[in-house]
Each structure stands twice: as C-alpha cells, then as structure tokens.
Amino acid sequence: xxxxxxxxxxxxxxxxxxxxxxxxxxxxxxxxxMHTIExxxxxxxxxxxxxxxxxxxxxxxxxxxxxxxxxxxxxxxTGGGTRFQSVKNGxxxxxxxxxxxxxxxxxxxxxxxxxxxxxxxxxxxxxxxxTSVPLKDSLRFVAEDGSNQSAERASYQLVQTPQTFRLDWMxxxxxxxxxxFFTDCASxxxxxxxxxxxxxxxxxxxxxxxPEDILWAEAFLGSHH
Numbered sequence: 001x002x003x004x005x006x007x008x009x010x011x012x013x014x015x016x017x018x019x020x021x022x023x024x025x026x027x028x029x030x031x032x033x034m035h036t037i038e039x040x041x042x043x044x045x046x047x048x049x050x051x052x053x054x055x056x057x058x059x060x061x062x063x064x065x066x067x068x069x070x071x072x073x074x075x076x077x078t079g080g081g082t083r084f085q086s087v088k089n090g091x092x093x094x095x096x097x098x099x100x101x102x103x104x105x106x107x108x109x110x111x112x113x114x115x116x117x118x119x120x121x122x123x124x125x126x127x128x129x130x131t132s133v134p135l136k137d138s139l140r141f142v143a144e145d146g147s148n149q150s151a152e153r154a155s156y157q158l159v160q161t162p163q164t165f166r167l168d169w170m171x172x173x174x175x176x177x178x179x180x181f182f183t184d185c186a187s188x189x190x191x192x193x194x195x196x197x198x199x200x201x202x203x204x205x206x207x208x209x210x211p212e213d214i215l216w217a218e219a220f221l222g223s224h225h
Contacts, residue, residue, distance in 0.1 A: 002099035003120055004048045005040050005162070006090035009033050009106025010079040021057055022208060023106045028221040030068050032208055033061075035109035037072055040102075043113035049074040050093050051106075052086045084178045087185060091174055094167065100124060101170055102162040103185050107208040110220065111162065118199050119164035128194055129164045130186045131201035132157035159184060160201040169194055 009023040023033040033051075040047055053061055055078045065071060077093050079086035087103055094101065100123050102116065115131060122129035135153040142148040163185045170185075173192035182188050186196045208217055 001124060002048070002096055003044065004050065004094055004099060004101040004167075005116075006050045006052060006087060006101060006103045007033075007036060007040070007106050008052050008079070008083060008086050008090070008103060010052060010054050010083065010086045021054075021060075024057075024060065024064060025208075025214065027109070027208075027214065027217045030070075031064055032109050032217075033106045034064075034068060034070055036104070036106050036111070037074065039109065039111050039113065040104070040116060041072055043116040045073075048094075050077055050090045051075070052077045052079045052090045054079050082178065082182075083184070084174070084182045084188065088174045091170060097168065097171075099167045100164060101167055102164040104162040105207050108161055108205055109208070109217070110202070110204045110206065112202065112205075115199075115201060115205065116162055119162045122197055122199050123164040123166060126197040127166045127169050128186070128189055128196040129199050130196045131160040131162055131205070132198045133160065133201045133203055133205075134158075136203075157198060158201075159186065160205050160207075163196075165189065 024031045037049065040049060051074050053076060075093055077089050080089055100120055102119055104111065119129045119131060135156055135158060139151040139153040139156060140148045141151045165185065169189060173188050173194065176192060179191060189196055204220060206213060208214060
C-alpha cells in the first residue's frame, strides 16, 4: 500500500509569546519542524510527505530551508483557517484512491520511527490507528455550574499524533461539513461512523506549545546526544 504523511504546521506563536510561529523556533540548532520531518524520513525516505503551512509563512519556511540547507522530497500545501481545512487541503494533493495516510502535528518533533511504523501497520489491518498515552495525573469532571467530582482516569487516554488511516476511509469523512467538535482527525472519522484503534504513543512525544515545552525539548535533546 502506498504510504503518505501529512504534516500539519499551521500554528502561530501566540501561546509561546513570540512573533515567530512555534514550528520555526529552533531547538538543538534547527527549527522544530525540521526535526519532525526528519523523523518521518528516517522511518522511510520514500514516504510521500505533504507539509501544510499558512500562506503567510511559506516564504519564511523557504528561507529557513535555504539557511539550513534543508531540501527534503516534500510537497508544500497552503493550509486553511482550521485544522480540519488544513488536513483537507493536504488530502487533496494525494491523487491515488488507495493507500494509507498519517497525519502528524508539525510541533511534535520527538515522535519515533517505531510509533510511525506501528500506526501504518495497525491502520493497514484495522483502518484507523490513533496514538495515545494513559493519563498520569488524577482527573476531575467540572460541570457547568462549577461543581466538580473525581473521574476514573483509567477510562481516558491522552491523544497524540500520528493518526493514521486508510485513504478510502479518510476521503469521505473529510467530505462532511466541518463540525465544532472536530478537534482531530479521529473525531472526524468517528463522526463518519468509523471506529479507531488506539496504539501506544510515548510521553516524550509532546506537542510543543508553551515556553516551558521549549525548555523541556532542549533538555531532552541534550540528554540524547
């Protein structure tokens, strides 16, 4: 089966407190996004990669590629106003009807080739594979009136990416009108009536969002070199 990966990098630097989009912030001497792309290429250099970026950041990305002499075999696509639209734009660049596609956050640079491989393996068998990890902390449910009560954390998982799907499941799911509860691809597939299979992620596969995440990322990189 032909394999594709859509790397979604449509974020801004708002929560990071920076003008630069978070995916372009450097850790270990190069932008977060380059680390992420390299993980997918280390899994399989022949993987067909699609990078989704805001139109306003295209030139900045090309400039960073020149600066770091980073020229991977990758198709660049303009993102939409929401994650749903960005993924849909990426899907539209895939011409084949059959195959598997992994969707991954551009700011999760510590994904492993093993997790990527497991996603493709399970999606090939089950149709949809979603990376997740168990909760470490206690969990409480907060009602609209502010009252709260403990919840059983064993009943919940923290969802990560990659999320990997059969293309013939993914396309019709993304033809549906966008819904406010579409927070990731798994929620889109569920809305289309598809079941997803959870696979093991890793706690280090964090989504870099805040300044504290950058500090952790630098420390993690330093401990692995």
